[in-house]
Amino acid sequence: MSPGASDATRAEVSLRNVHALDALGTRGGALGRLVGVSCDLEAGMHVVVGTPADGLAALWAVLVGAARPMRGILLVGGRAPWSSAPVRRGIASLGPAPCLLGRRVRDAAQVSPHPDALLEGLVRFGLGAQREREVDRLSTSEQRAVELVFAVSHPTPELVVLYEPSTLVGALDPVLVREALQERATRIPVVILASAPADAHGLAVTPRFLDGGRLVPPEIAEGWLRATAYGLEVVLWDPDGDRAAALLYELAKRAVPHGGASWHASEGEPRLRRVRIESQAIDEVAHAVTAIGAELNLDVRLIARRSAQASHEVTSPSGGSR
DSSP, X not given: OOOOGGGTTSSSEEEEEEEEEOSOSGGGOXXXXXXXXXXXXXXXXXXXXXXXXXXXXXXXXHHHTSSOXXXXXXXXXXXXXXXXXXXXXXXXXXXXXXXXXXXXXXXXXXXXXXXXXXXXXXXXXXXXXXXXXXXXXXOHHHHHHHHHHHHHHOSSOSEEEEESTTSSOTTOOHHHHHHHHHHHHTTSEEEEEESSGGGGTTTTOOOEEEETTEEOOHHHHHHHHHHOOOEEEEEEEOTTSOHHHHHHHHHHHTTOOOSOEEEEEETTEEEEEEEEEEOSOHHHHHHHHHHHHHHTTOOEEEEEEEOSSOEEEEOOTTSSOO
């Protein structure tokens, strides 16, 4: 039965015919949009797969209250997040772009009603040394790692919404993050917005798909999942031709599971290398690539999760990691 506006308060998170725009286009314009999205999100894990052009960032914005739907109803616990500061404070999130506020990471935690819990979370996840770092000296991946830890360390959230939580998040242990999310999902909705179905691996959940701003019907989504073959493409700056080899050497040393890898010069720019890694353990490979990139100071320009159906590219907002 199709959900109607009269039952919009029954689910912990309810969307009814939601139309919305993101602000990722040029000069603040829209890159993607939602077109009549309706669904209920009860306590549990939810993975939505798409690209910004499909409306993934627009979905993040309306869920966390950063934007108001153009049309339709979106409620969290019976209230609209865009118009309720208490609701927004109860939403733990990681967004498309870093947004730490304050001179130091410690200062950024003070924006939360629970700063001590967030700072303790950094220690628990192995990022205690970041507490005194200056925010503007953190790389994109370091900022996102801090924001992800802040999100999963919120002690009393009503909702968790994470945009690409396994991409460009430094050397965070994905197992620890997954365990923290699964614990919260026993009580509240946890929404993962991702570029590939592989982000649902290990979460015991079937992903939903956004396509052109609309949720794909379940029978079509099942066909997409059956046809999907996972892989990862990494683009890095490699002017002397040895950085791609070093990346694959480190992957082999760490026994990261994959079915083969190759690299070649990028068309039009021979100093860029495209490294293609075949694997269904995409989370582990992406985590390892990010960690190796940080350890070897590799200039990683792009991490793209690829499937037989489509290519979803994920880049840092600045166009590369520092």
